[in-house]
Amino acid sequence: MKVDDYKLLVTIKNVGTIRGAAKELLISQPAISQRLKQIEEQWDDTIFIRTHKNVIVTPVGEKIIAFGEQLIKGEEKLLDDISKISTAVTGRLSLGVSSVVGQYLLPKILENYINHFPDVKIELFTSLSQTLRNSMTNFHLLIVRGEKINGMHCIELFSDRLFLIDKKTVNKQTKEKILVEFQSDPSLHSMVDEWFIQHPDMKPSRKLKVDQIETCKQLMSHGIGMAVLPEIAINDLDPEQYSLQPLIVENQPLTRKTWLCYTDAAKELPQVRAFLNMFVEA
Structure with missing residues (x-):
């Protein structure tokens, strides 16, 4: 088997479906299914059990894939070792x-x-x-x-500062305080929560949680709610259209x-x- 065959098996295991592996590797599903069939014939054993929702690795498949993972790591280490003795800037990064x-x-x-x-x-x-x-x-x-x-x-x-940002509107007095929150590390959420505890007048009535910071920013820009964003993400915002309040705790700006x-x-x-x-x- 070639290293690419082992990479195929590892990808199928990690993604969990033939369809997902095809998308990840930019190979058609029929091509992956055909190659997998050839690999299983070569080993004379079943590597994956197919179900309607996903694939399940067999005990034999676990051993073959574990060997493949070691082989892939070995190839990567070899490429790195070759790069070390080369004067040219090549290899993988x-x-x-x-x-x-x-x-x-x-x-x-x-x-x-x-x-x-x-x-x-x-x-x-x-x-x-x-x-x-x-x-x-x-x-x-x-x-x-x-x-x-x-x-x-x-x-x-x-190190960039954190800002509470809201779109300026004429009916701000009656507007519900909604915080649009993007997925981040617990340490950031803890910092923000602590700031709201110290500023109860700004505390949101509820939160909308999204996965991406840009989704959070777009919802805020359309007046859906306020958002806490890092300085790196707000350089394109017009202060005439948005209120930008730096988060301050004990006279020090909160930064990341x-x-x-x-x-x-x-x-x-x-x-x-x-x-x-x-x-x-x-």
Whole structure:
């Protein structure tokens, strides 16, 4: 079996469906089903049990996939080892990036990096900072919000303030106080909740919870409710149309720090050093 075959099996296991794997790998469902049939014939055993909703890994499949996961990690390590002894900036660069940074800051940096180092294969995963912390060994570099990651070298990129933002309306006196809240780490929600406790006159009557910060921002901009947003996300808002109130606790603004984190081993890779230099310079 080729490494790509094992990657196929791992993807099917992680996603849970043939359809989901097809979408993830950009391969047609019939092609995946046909290849899976060939793989199972090669092993002379069933790897997945198909149901109407998902696939279930068989005991034999668990062993085959576990071997494949080790093989994939071995290939990645080999590629990294080759990169270390190469003078050219090539190889793969695996990035785990906070969703907020990925949306508002990373695109420009990544565009610049790719233009300078087109031979580097970028692997990008964006998620909540807490999710990234829990899987930090999967990445060469992490960009997280809140607290820095213990056991890694961390560079503070910036610290931005938090603002309570509401659209200015003529009927604000009768308007229900609704807070539109985007999914984030518990530490951010705790900071915001503490601020509302200290400012009971601003406390919302209820919350609307959404998964993405941009959805939160759009709902706020259409007058659905107020929102607490970081400074990085509000540069395009017109103060003439929105009230922007910085969150202050004990005469200090509430802020969120952003960290760029890496290990000594990762920094040995030329593509990692190139990214560190470019990101810090930017």
